[in-house]
Amino acid sequence: MKAGSPMGVTEIMAIFNETGALRQGHFVLTSGKHSAQYMQCAQVLQYPWLAATLGEALAAHYAGVGVETVVGPAMGGILVAHEVGRALGVRALFAERQDGKMTLRRGFTLKPGEKVLVVEDVITTGGSVQEVIDLVKDLGAEPVGVGVLVDRSGGRVTFAGLPLHSLLSLQIEAFALEECPLCAQGIPWEKPGSRGNA
Template structure:
C-alpha cells in the first residue's frame, strides 16, 4: 500500500479532518487524524494492518510471538495486527494511571512482542506501554503504528515502523496563522471534555 492509498483510506472514512483543532498538547493545528474512524470498518482495518505487517522487516516478522497495544487507541489496530501476523493480540490499560496487563492477559518471559499503536506523536505512551510489557519479562523487539506524527523524532528504544508519516504543522496559541485565528478551535480527541 502506497502513501496515497493510505491517505485515501483516511479520507474515505472521514478520519483526516481539516479545520481548526485544539490538540491535547495545547497546540493548534489545521489537521486532525481520528484513527478510530478509519478503523471502524473491519475490512479497512484489516487492509491497513496487512500493509503495516508487510512494512515490517521479514526477519522481524518471523520472531514476533505476541502483539500488545495500549488501550484505547491501539486496541483495534493491535488486534488486526495479531490477525495479520498470526499471533495473539492483547492490550495494556491504565486503570490507575500506569499501563498494566489485566483481564487475564499474560506474557511469558521469552515472548517476542510487537507493540502497536494507532498514532505516535511524542512516543510517550508508546514508551510507557513498552515499559509495562518488559516488566513482565517479555521482550519488545519492535514497535509499529499506522501513523508517525513525530516528524521522525520519536525514540521508542526499539525499531519503529509506521505505515505513513504525516507532519502537519502545529502552533502555540500565540503563533496562530490568520486563517486559524479567525475560526474557533474544536477539540475532537478522546481526551476532549464533553
C-alpha cells in the first residue's frame, strides 16, 4: 500500500482485534483515569508488517501537505513516527521527558519553519501530543497536523485548529478515581503502557 490509499475502518479494526490489542479489565490510564477497556497498540506494532501498514494508512491523510519531519512522544509514538515517516519519505524523531518536560534529545533538532506532523499511538486526553506540539512551536518549527492510530476520546480531543486524523475513533468511557465503578466493586486494577507495568 502506498501513502495515497487509506484503509477502511473495518479493515483496521480487524487488525486490532486479531492481535488482541483491545483489552478488557480494570485499567489506570496514563491520564490517571480508570477504564474497563485499554487499547494496547504495542500488541499490533510488534508485527513490523502491520506497523508498516498502519503507518502507510495514517500517512495517506497527510500526503501532499509538505510534511518534512514526523515527531512522536516516547514511548507510544516512536514506532508510529518511524512508520509514518517511512511512508512519507521524511525523518522520524521522538520526544522524551527530561525532568518532567518533553524535549528532543540524542542530537535531534528541528529547523525554524520546518513542517512537522505530530503522531501518537493512542490519545485519551491528548496531553502528551499537546506537549509535543508545544515543543515543536517552542523550537520555531510549524506543526501541520496530528495523526493517531486510535482516538479513544470519541472525537472530543482537539488541538487548537490543527487537523487531526485517527485510523480508529472509539468511545471508551474513562472515570476519575473517585467516580470509578470498577473501584467501587473492588476489582483489582493494572496500569499498562510505558509508565506502568505491562
